Amino acid sequence: MSISSLSIYLDLSYNALFGSVPSEVGLLRDLSDLDLSHNRLSGIFxxxxxxxxxLQRLHLDGNSFTGEIPQGLSVLRGLQDLDLSRNNFSGLIPSFLDELHLLNLNxxxxxxxxxxxLDGVFRNTSAISLQGNNELCGGILELKLPYCPSITKKKSSNILLKVLIPAVVLFxxxxVLSFILIQKKTKSRNNLYDSSFESQFKKLSYADLLKATDGFSEAxxxxxxxxxxxxxxxxxxxxxxTVVAVKVLKLNIRGAQKSFLSECNALRGARHRNLLKILSISLSIDFRGNDFTALIYQFKANGxxxxxxxLNxxxxxxxxxxxxxxxxxxxxxxxxxxxxxxxSDIIVHGDLKPSNILLDDDMTAHVGDFGLAKVMSNIPSGFAAGESSSIAVRGPLAILHQLV
Structure with a gap:
């Protein structure tokens, strides 16, 4: 545990380790994934x-740890997967856990x-597992837990009155606010990126992509x-x-972030067999604490x-x-x-050229790289004729000329 250079992944699960975890575990500053599950470990973590x-993933399940859930977890803001199941942890569920919004919690x-x-991750029943703790109470209705005994009927009535009146006013x-916003032109089509685009994909961390690309090897x-x-x-x-193509943004280059947002904005509503499909997005941090952004695409075998x-x-x-x-x-x-x-949108690719057209196993072409794309909500005047029309087809004509 005192090998501070140890990074990425340490898996000691399914062994017969016993005793307590040494305090030197805190020296593993660069570790992303720690799995001590299914051993005979005990004591206070x-x-x-x-x-x-x-640390992004911590699995301690299937041991005999006692005491309260360690407060030291509160500073691990990158934690995404925490499994403390099948132990002897006791006491209250600490409030800091509801601040880790990306957490899968068991x-x-x-x-x-x-x-x-009642807040944060505890509002998402698919992200938490609490069964087998017979003295828990309260929470959101979907958890179907008993009411906490400290709340009497009288207190419940007073709380209901105190909550109901502000709730009606808020409603x-x-x-009124919704009516005002509907009357105005929303600017949602000009938003370069929104969370709904990311939510449709499986989330991938920096560690996941580091492993997938063999440490981002030059090979x-x-x-x-x-x-x-x-x-x-x-x-x-x-x-x-799954074989994929991982497009890692050079965030230190001016304009890279804008290119990423343009690509997301162009492809979030596009569905076509000849467009390169995004499989996932990674918005994470690397092991040095720097921002990390990547797009994950289908890999096209014929380049x-x-x-x-x-180039042949x-x-x-x-x-x-x-x-x-x-x-x-x-x-x-x-x-x-x-x-x-x-x-109603028009997407202008802006950089259509042979290097941005990828061929799959069947030699079907897929247009990719929308970093310079522009999304227009309405057709500009004159777009269908004259100079604008010639600009719109200049890229395809150039490709056609090279093919011929």
Missing amino acids: PNTISGCIS LSFNRLQGPVP IAVL NVIGSGRFSTVYKGVLEDGPSE SLENWLH ENMDRYLTLMQRLNIAIDVACAVEYLHSGTG
Whole structure:
């Protein structure tokens, strides 16, 4: 435990370790994942765990730890997965846990007692597990726990009156405010990024992507640009594996964040077979405490159209006339969809070129890299004719010329 350089992952689960956890565990400052589950460990878990500032996953389940849930966990703001189940932890559920909004929490089968917090992660029944703690009470209604005995009927009536009157006033205020906001033009279409875009994906941490890309190895680099570097990676999900392309933003370069937000804004409502599909997004911190941002895409085995047209020096592979025609049709279908198929919005790619067109196993073309894309809510005047029209099709015509 005193090897401070130990990082990423330490798994000692399913052994016969006994005794207490040494206080030196706090020296593992760079550790992301600590698994001590299913041993014979006991005693009070040390508060020195607060020193593990990079910790994202902590599993202590299936042991015999006693005492209260350690307060040292309160400073681990990056903690995403905490499993303390099947131990002998007792006392109240600490209030700091409801401040860790990204937490998946398992406290089942302990000796916890008292009221369950009402805020933060405790409002999401799918993110917490509390069964087997027979002396817990309160919490949100979905938990179906008994009322806390300290709240008598008289106190309940007084609380109801104190809550009901402000609630009615608040409800009326919300109705009035909603009516005012509906009358105004919302600026939601100009928002470059919103949480709903991230929520539809499985969340991936920096540690997950570090493992998938073999430590962001140079051997796995499949592309690089001004604002990002793209790595080939393998994500493990149980027995299955998924090959992906991980686009890591260079946040120290001015304009990289804007490029990321533009890509999210352009693709969040786009669905088409010839557009490169985003599988997930990672908004995390690395082991040095720096911001980390990445987009995870489907991996396309045949690389970019650029490689097939211009970088194939040995001519060991080439495009047939029919393949060239099909690629041109695929790109045209994608552009037609972007310009007219996403509802009232028009998406202008802004950087359509062979290096941004990827080919899958069947040589189907997929348009990607929307870092310079613009989303327009209405068609500008003259867009369908004259100069604006020529600008709109300049990219596809250039690609068609290279294919021919």
